[in-house]
Every structure is written in structure tokens, then in C-alpha cells.
Amino acid sequence: MILHALKERWINLNMNIPDNFHIVDHALIKHKLSILRHIKTKSKEFRELTTEITSLLAYQATKNLALSSCEIETPITVTKGYKVKLDNIVFVPILRAGLGMIEGMLSLIPNGRVGYIGMERDHNTHKPVDYYFKIPKQADQKTFIVLDPMLATGGTMIAAIDRLKDLGAKDIHSICIISSPEGMNQFCNNHRDVNIYTGVLDEKLNENKYIVPGLGDAGDRLYGT
Numbered sequence: 734m735i736l737h738a739l740k741e742r743w744i745n746l747n748m749n750i751p752d753n754f755h756i757v758d759h760a761l762i763k764h765k766l767s768i769l770r771h772i773k774t775k776s777k778e779f780r781e782l783t784t785e786i787t788s789l790l791a792y793q794a795t796k797n798l799a800l801s802s803c804e805i806e807t808p809i810t811v812t813k814g815y816k817v818k819l820d821n822i823v824f825v826p827i828l829r830a831g832l833g834m835i836e837g838m839l840s841l842i843p844n845g846r847v848g849y850i851g852m853e854r855d856h857n858t859h860k861p862v863d864y865y866f867k868i869p870k871q872a873d874q875k876t877f878i879v880l881d882p883m884l885a886t887g888g889t890m891i892a893a894i895d896r897l898k899d900l901g902a903k904d905i906h907s908i909c910i911i912s913s914p915e916g917m918n919q920f921c922n923n924h925r926d927v928n929i930y931t932g933v934l935d936e937k938l939n940e941n942k943y944i945v946p947g948l949g950d951a952g953d954r955l956y957g958t
């Protein structure tokens with residue numbers, strides 16, 4: 734256990750972490766992630782933990798959302814209040830594992846819209862293949878938060894954000910539960926202007942492009958396939 738903690742610290746200290754890559758350091762995230770990773774954790778608990786961890790990451794990822802000021806009346810006096818333009822926020826889960834993160838986002842921002850990007854890794858080439866794309870209009874006026882639990886090679890997340898930028902999107906953020914160093918570097922080299930929030934930076938990818946130690950296949954574990 735101590736060895737693992739030291740290894741994690743070593744990875745973080747010896748890695749050049751780009752400015753737009755944010756590892757959210759929080760005791761509850763560490764605790765919940767450890768249960769999430771465990772081989773014996775079943776789908777129901779896996780889904781609940783994914784929701785809870787997503788909310789904790791979202792809390793950090795949304796801290797700089799644009800605010801407008803307004804006047805509010807308390808029982809004592811009139812004072813200044815703030816509003817986030819909630820219906821301009823679009824959550825974009827990358828199908829299928831990203832779907833598991835939607836509830837966690839909507840629990841914080843119930844008026845958020847939801848778009849969908851269907852991308853999967855070709856098992857032979859490991860490249861992202863796009864099979865579904867449904868995003869609200871006027872992308873240039875929206876704040877997008879792209880969701881995928883695993884940033885492995887980074888290819889899927891990079892391609893999804895490329896598509897959003899093609900539509901004119903300018904304000905894009907992203908949340909992943911577990912990231913690999915390879916995914917981090919690829920992502921940050923391609924999208925320096927997109928802030929990405931993650932619960933942990935793992936050790937590496939294996940020869941099948943799974944994150945090590947990771948948690949296995951997030952989609953399979955969410956949906957019991």
C-alpha cells in the first residue's frame with residue numbers, strides 16, 4: 734500500500750504536468766476511486782461511484798463558469814447575487830462509458846443540456862471511430878463539458894473535441910476519472926486551450942492500450958457487459 738502511494742507520488746512529481754491538465758487532489762475522490770477500481774466492485778456500485786466521483790470533479794471543473802450579477806432580497810436587506818447561465822451549458826458524454834457520468838453532472842447542474850458523441854476505439858487500429866453526433870445548435874455560444882471516464886491514448890477525447898471545434902465551439906472543458914501519462918501528453922499537445930480535470934494520473938498504458946492500474950473496461954463495468 735505504502736509502495737503504491739509512493740509510486741503515485743513519484744509519477745506526479747516526475748511528470749511534466751501541462752497547465753491545462755488538472756489532477757483534482759481530494760480525499761473523497763481517492764477513497765471512492767479505490768472502490769471503483771476494485772475487481773470485486775459490481776455494476777450497481779460502480780455506477781453509483783462513477784456518479785459521485787463525477788460530481789466531485791465537476792465541482793472543480795465548473796469553478797470558473799461565467800457569472801452575471803443580480804440583485805437579491807434576503808430577509809434582512811437587498812444585496813448583490815450571482816447567476817450562472819445554466820441553460821448554455823452542454824454536457825457531452827462520449828458513448829458509451831461517458832453516459833455513466835451524466836447523472837453526476839445533472840445533479841449539480843440540472844438545467845444543463847446534453848449532447849452525444851458516439852465514438853469507439855477500433856480494436857485493431859486503436860483509433861477512434863465516430864458513429865453518432867448530436868450537439869445543440871449555436872455551438873459558439875455554449876460552454877461544453879466533454880465526459881469520458883478513461884483518458885487512455887487520448888485519441889477519442891481529442892477527436893470529439895476536434896468535432897466540437899469544427900462546429901465553432903470555443904469554450905470547452907473536459908472531465909475524465911482516470912488518465913494515463915500518454916493520454917495527458919497527447920491531449921494537451923492537441924488542445925492546449927481546453928482545461929481537463931481528472932481524479933488521478935495512472936502509471937501507463939499496457940500493450941492493449943488499457944490504463945495500468947486502471948479499472949479495466951469502464952463501459953463493461955458500468956453496464957455489466
Ligand code: URA
Nearest residue numbers: 885943944949950951
Ligand atoms: N477504456 C477503458 O474503458 N479502460 C481503459 O483502461 C482504457 C480505455
